[in-house]
Amino acid sequence: MGSFQFFTKLDQTLLLGSRAKTIEELLAGIRSVPDSSIYFHTHRFLQQHHFLSPEPPNDFAYWVTNVLGDDALGERLWSVDTVRFNGIGALREKLIDVLENHLASTGRRIECVDGEEFHFMACRTFVLPTGYVAHSVAEFAEVVSKVSINSIYFHVFDAKLRLKTGENDFSRWFRDQGKTALANESKRLDPYSYTLDGLRRQLVALVKKYDSH
Amino acid sequence: MIRIDDYIPIVGEATIEELGLLATRLRGKTVQHINSTAVGGGVAEILSRMIPLLRELGVNALWDVIKGDEKFFATTKKFHNGLHGVSVEIGADEYEHFLEVNRYNAKQLNFADIVFVHDPQPVALVEERAALGKNWVWRCHIDFSRPDPEIWRFLKQFIMRYEAAVFSAPAFSRRLSIPQVLIAPSIDPLSDKNKELDEKTIDAVFARFGIDRTRAVVTQISRFDFLKDPLGVIKAYKLAKEHVDMQLVLAGGGATDDPEGPVIMEQVKAEAEKDKDIFVLFLPPASDLEINALQRGSTVILQKSLREGFGLTVSEALWKGKPTIAGAVGGIPLQIAHKYSGILTHTIEGTAQWIKQLIGAPEFARRLGANGKEHILNNFLITRHIKDYLLLFLSLYNEGDVVYL
Numbered sequence: 001m002g003s004f005q006f007f008t009k010l011d012q013t014l015l016l017g018s019r020a021k022t023i024e025e026l027l028a029g030i031r032s033v034p035d036s037s038i039y040f041h042t043h044r045f046l047q048q049h050h051f052l053s054p055e056p057p058n059d060f061a062y063w064v065t066n067v068l069g070d071d072a073l074g075e076r077l078w079s080v081d082t083v084r085f086n087g088i089g090a091l092r093e094k095l096i097d098v099l100e101n102h103l104a105s106t107g108r109r110i111e112c113v114d115g116e117e118f119h120f121m122a123c124r125t126f127v128l129p130t131g132y133v134a135h136s137v138a139e140f141a142e143v144v145s146k147v148s149i150n151s152i153y154f155h156v157f158d159a160k161l162r163l164k165t166g167e168n169d170f171s172r173w174f175r176d177q178g179k180t181a182l183a184n185e186s187k188r189l190d191p192y193s194y195t196l197d198g199l200r201r202q203l204v205a206l207v208k209k210y211d212s213h
Numbered sequence: 214m215i216r217i218d219d220y221i222p223i224v225g226e227a228t229i230e231e232l233g234l235l236a237t238r239l240r241g242k243t244v245q246h247i248n249s250t251a252v253g254g255g256v257a258e259i260l261s262r263m264i265p266l267l268r269e270l271g272v273n274a275l276w277d278v279i280k281g282d283e284k285f286f287a288t289t290k291k292f293h294n295g296l297h298g299v300s301v302e303i304g305a306d307e308y309e310h311f312l313e314v315n316r317y318n319a320k321q322l323n324f325a326d327i328v329f330v331h332d333p334q335p336v337a338l339v340e341e342r343a344a345l346g347k348n349w350v351w352r353c354h355i356d357f358s359r360p361d362p363e364i365w366r367f368l369k370q371f372i373m374r375y376e377a378a379v380f381s382a383p384a385f386s387r388r389l390s391i392p393q394v395l396i397a398p399s400i401d402p403l404s405d406k407n408k409e410l411d412e413k414t415i416d417a418v419f420a421r422f423g424i425d426r427t428r429a430v431v432t433q434i435s436r437f438d439f440l441k442d443p444l445g446v447i448k449a450y451k452l453a454k455e456h457v458d459m460q461l462v463l464a465g466g467g468a469t470d471d472p473e474g475p476v477i478m479e480q481v482k483a484e485a486e487k488d489k490d491i492f493v494l495f496l497p498p499a500s501d502l503e504i505n506a507l508q509r510g511s512t513v514i515l516q517k518s519l520r521e522g523f524g525l526t527v528s529e530a531l532w533k534g535k536p537t538i539a540g541a542v543g544g545i546p547l548q549i550a551h552k553y554s555g556i557l558t559h560t561i562e563g564t565a566q567w568i569k570q571l572i573g574a575p576e577f578a579r580r581l582g583a584n585g586k587e588h589i590l591n592n593f594l595i596t597r598h599i600k601d602y603l604l605l606f607l608s609l610y611n612e613g614d615v616v617y618l
Binding site: 126 | 227396550551601605
């Protein structure tokens with residue numbers, strides 16, 4: 001029945017110096033880049049555009065659609081359902097699968113114009129305590145409405161997918177508090193379907209709903 | 214003096230708290246910025262704003278400027294032009310003099326724990342690293358996407374001796390054996406160029422230049438330089454004006470190193486003389502408030518560059534919530550997600566079409582501007598830049614993909 005310590009995370013963006021002009025080169029890159037690159041390109045949009053739209057257009061889908069102009073492949077990459085994966089390895093395999101199937105099904109080869117190449121990047125994540133602590137579910141609702149968006153991001157996205165804790169930190173803590181229904185419902189949330197501020201509001205609403213029970 | 218807390222109403226308390234958390238992890242370390250100019254130019258501008266804020270956060274930040282003679286700066290100017298794709302010839306004596314000046318400066322300087330070297334001019338100071346140790350990082354502020362091979366070979370021997378290199382856009386990164394970090398430049402929302410202005414001030418600036426605010430105004434703020442394509446802007450304006458009423462403002466400094474600059478300027482002036490709705494404004498260096506007002510009072514902002522370093526004028530326009538049409542070059546695609554937070558174009562005709570559409574669909578234009586402003590708020594303000602610098606310094610002392618501080 002411990003308290004919940006809110007951590008935050010801040011990312012440093014690394015340039016890998018490799019780029020792709022075609023689908024083949026994109027596939028080769030996805031096969032060889034480190035996990036932190038796959039993570040970066042499937043989550044950057046969400047973090048940089050968190051007020052813009054709840055869509056989760058990963059960088060690969062965005063580039064294939066907007067630069068190469070291949071809407072169908074872009075949609076297939078867009079619909080890779082990140083929330084279903086518990087690790088980067090499996091997510092990478094799914095992306096490879098989509099690209100390999102595409103290349104096997106068409107002889108069409110498109111090369112992007114100069115200057116619009118896909119640049120592979122990665123991130124280093126720095127995690128540090130915010131100093132905010134919740135000792136009860138009621139306190140949790142209060143804190144979660146004021147911590148930085150990076151803190152929510154860390155406990156929901158990084159914890160599950162990158163640090164492989166299986167579920168997000170919030171639902172795990174609710175379970176420890178004996179709030180099983182709240183834990184289950186917050187675990188079931190598809191965080192990729194919300195903007196980050198929308199996700200914050202959703203969490204607060206869920207906690208209020210169950211804490212009054 | 215601007216204080217770090219002055220940014221809280223803009224970016225929120227949590228963001229400033231996070232900067233404080235990072236800064237405490239750097240206690241006891243001294244960070245020394247080294248560049249080649251104390252005033253003028255983007256690097257000096259950002260350092261003069263950032264260093265007091267770093268100090269306020271508790272980071273011991275220093276700033277040293279190297280000294281050089283005319284021959285040294287003539288050589289580094291050639292480096293600059295050569296790195297931007299202009300054909301230049303640099304003699305062996307010029308390379309040698311460049312090294313002598315760097316070595317002279319190295320003797321005069323006391324190096325701190327973290328030596329943060331900006332741009333090519335002081336790059337060879339790193340020769341001292343073998344003897345002194347310390348943590349050395351090199352920051353490139355210029356477009357490195359197509360460097361002159363000979364200059365690149367010369368600079369690379371020094372760059373490779375740093376612990377990390379920092380670039381402003383992904384396209385500028387090279388295949389290097391040292392880590393490369395992406396740190397985009399930023400704008401300061403509290404500077405004269407970007408702070409909020411009241412309508413009266415904006416009206417006064419427009420009235421002074423004789424521009425009618427009751428009609429649509431399309432504006433490009435930039436140097437009169439071939440790479441900013443002012444003639445292409447005029448062509449796009451003329452095409453669009455066949456269908457929609459508007460005025461065009463081309464405003465910026467006249468200074469340019471482009472040998473074709475004067476020719477372009479004459480052509481721009483000649484075009485403007487034929488059309489009373491084209492306003493060509495040659496602004497002196499201290500015109501930040503005027504630029505701010507021109508951007509805020511415009512209907513649509515253009516940045517139709519053919520090549521671009523980062524193109525911070527795009528961030529300036531978006532920060533003011535302005536629908537912006539810009540060339541998809543350099544760092545501009547980092548600032549605009551096409552049709553979400555602005556419009557990216559490749560041609561004069563495409564630019565003309567979008568000018569018409571944004572003037573004709575003000576609600577769509579307003580949404581682009583609002584999204585653009587949010588994007589700049591989250592990614593291109595000075596507070597994000599400070600965060601990136603703090604992470605860079607911390608990364609010199611910590612390894613791994615995930616670092617617990």
